[in-house]
Amino acid sequence: MDSAARFSFTEALLRFLHRSPTPFHAAAAAAEDLEKNGFCRLDESAAWRLASGGKYYVRRDAGALAAFTLGTRPPEESGFRMIGAHTDSPCLKIRPAPDMNRHGTAQLGVEVYGGALLNPWFDRDLSIAGLVVIRTAAGEIRSLLLNFDRPLAVVPSLAIHLDREANQKRSINAQTDLLPVIATIMDGNSGAGSETGPAGRSGKDPDTLESLVRRQLGEKYPDLEMAELLAHDLRLHDTAPARRIGLHRDFITGGRLDNLVSCFVAVAALKRAAGKPPAMIILNDHEEVGSATISGAQGSFLSDLLARILPSSEDRLRAIRRSFFWSVDAAHGLHPNFAAKSEDGHAPLLNCGPVLKLNAARRYATEAEGAALFHRLCRSAGVPFQTFLMRNDMSCGSTIGPLTATRIGIRTLDIGVAMWGMHSIRETIGAEDPASLYETLAAFLREEEI
Numbered sequence: 001m002d003s004a005a006r007f008s009f010t011e012a013l014l015r016f017l018h019r020s021p022t023p024f025h026a027a028a029a030a031a032e033d034l035e036k037n038g039f040c041r042l043d044e045s046a047a048w049r050l051a052s053g054g055k056y057y058v059r060r061d062a063g064a065l066a067a068f069t070l071g072t073r074p075p076e077e078s079g080f081r082m083i084g085a086h087t088d089s090p091c092l093k094i095r096p097a098p099d100m101n102r103h104g105t106a107q108l109g110v111e112v113y114g115g116a117l118l119n120p121w122f123d124r125d126l127s128i129a130g131l132v133v134i135r136t137a138a139g140e141i142r143s144l145l146l147n148f149d150r151p152l153a154v155v156p157s158l159a160i161h162l163d164r165e166a167n168q169k170r171s172i173n174a175q176t177d178l179l180p181v182i183a184t185i186m187d188g189n190s191g192a193g194s195e196t197g198p199a200g201r202s203g204k205d206p207d208t209l210e211s212l213v214r215r216q217l218g219e220k221y222p223d224l225e226m227a228e229l230l231a232h233d234l235r236l237h238d239t240a241p242a243r244r245i246g247l248h249r250d251f252i253t254g255g256r257l258d259n260l261v262s263c264f265v266a267v268a269a270l271k272r273a274a275g276k277p278p279a280m281i282i283l284n285d286h287e288e289v290g291s292a293t294i295s296g297a298q299g300s301f302l303s304d305l306l307a308r309i310l311p312s313s314e315d316r317l318r319a320i321r322r323s324f325f326w327s328v329d330a331a332h333g334l335h336p337n338f339a340a341k342s343e344d345g346h347a348p349l350l351n352c353g354p355v356l357k358l359n360a361a362r363r364y365a366t367e368a369e370g371a372a373l374f375h376r377l378c379r380s381a382g383v384p385f386q387t388f389l390m391r392n393d394m395s396c397g398s399t400i401g402p403l404t405a406t407r408i409g410i411r412t413l414d415i416g417v418a419m420w421g422m423h424s425i426r427e428t429i430g431a432e433d434p435a436s437l438y439e440t441l442a443a444f445l446r447e448e449e450i
Helices: 003-019 023-036 209-220 257-271 301-309 313-321 368-381 400-408 433-446
Strands: 040-042 055-060 064-069 081-086 091-102 105-113 126-136 141-147 181-184 226-238 243-245 251-254 279-284 324-328 355-357 386-388 411-416 418-420 427-430
Touching (some): 003 257, 023 126, 023 279, 064 301, 081 257, 081 433, 091 209, 126 209, 141 209, 257 427, 257 433, 279 301, 355 368, 368 411, 368 433, 427 433
Parallel strands (some): 040 055, 081 324, 324 411
Antiparallel strands (some): 055 064, 091 105, 126 141, 126 226, 243 251, 355 411
8 A cells, every 4th residue: 555545544544533423323334335335234134145245234233233245255165254343432421311400500410431541531522422212203213323513511620729639649530520511500490501502591491411412303304303302322522533643644643543443444454355255344332341232242243143144053163163353453552651561572663563462361362373374464465563462460451352252263363553542532543553454454354375
């Protein structure tokens, strides 16, 4: 990939990130991109008729997606080249009954989703996006994506004058310290503030989250008349877009880089898969909260998909034993201000290529055979590569890799791109690394001998 192609690839990644403030939007954006490239949607509740050489995708719930190409060789003879990633990221999730009036302000009740780094959520211009389930005036139940895509809230910091030891000792109480403010309250009205002014200033119809949702749906779906908001899965996100920064534009900073970068690259690699072997990607939801859902890696999504493609258990087991699963997730890059937190000789640098992740306790699924394949394919693609190990005196996170290996019985390895600030509201990666990861994944999907 030349420099112009790399630039174009990175710009497409930035657009995908902007379209994907939640897992639901990410899965929808991936589905849209796949359809534009000739992939046909399958319905899990309908009968499937698959053709040799066909390209298909399927959604499960709102936040998970799988897609595959059947190639020209039967899966039981060639196996699948599989790539897995996850669509969710740590965030502040709005509670079911969120409207709060406190001390002259309208606030929203939230709960922490995943292992979020909480300090960076203060003093950000936050917006709301997610999924709503409504009953229309005609009695129809609809699930709809919602994205306000404008600043609506802030979690203000406490001034240093009121907490002189904030820089040394301050801890965050997730129950009391993270409530976003969305308006001031006048006239004693309750609920969430509107875009045009603080709640209650008009003296009419106090703004609640439901009324905000109603107005936003009216803008996006003008022909839809909402009778009732039945449920929602709404999340806060930083309105500042992902962008390239640095003296030489060396870095990408943005929200949800873990793990939407991997999702975007996996989709891009599958769209270009032109080899004979069958290829597959699966984008699970709920990895950040343990994956124990029907759309998470501990659920049946992948095993159900393989059973639909290969109804014969004999053929399916043969295919699995000939397959390889690459779990693609972020890796901790060597932080220049905290280099002592990294393991000598196994601390990846930004802009130095994809990272192979290893752990003796199998928190990552990589084994020697998978590592050798990764090294070989990187070399054949002309891509530099690195290795990550966690220090012995620090605990190691995990990925969907070990979960998938255990549930499916498939050879698995863990890779990713090096990152600073993982699980922050804004993370940082090298601007060159997504394209390098793409070249590696594309080589894997084309490889006939694994």
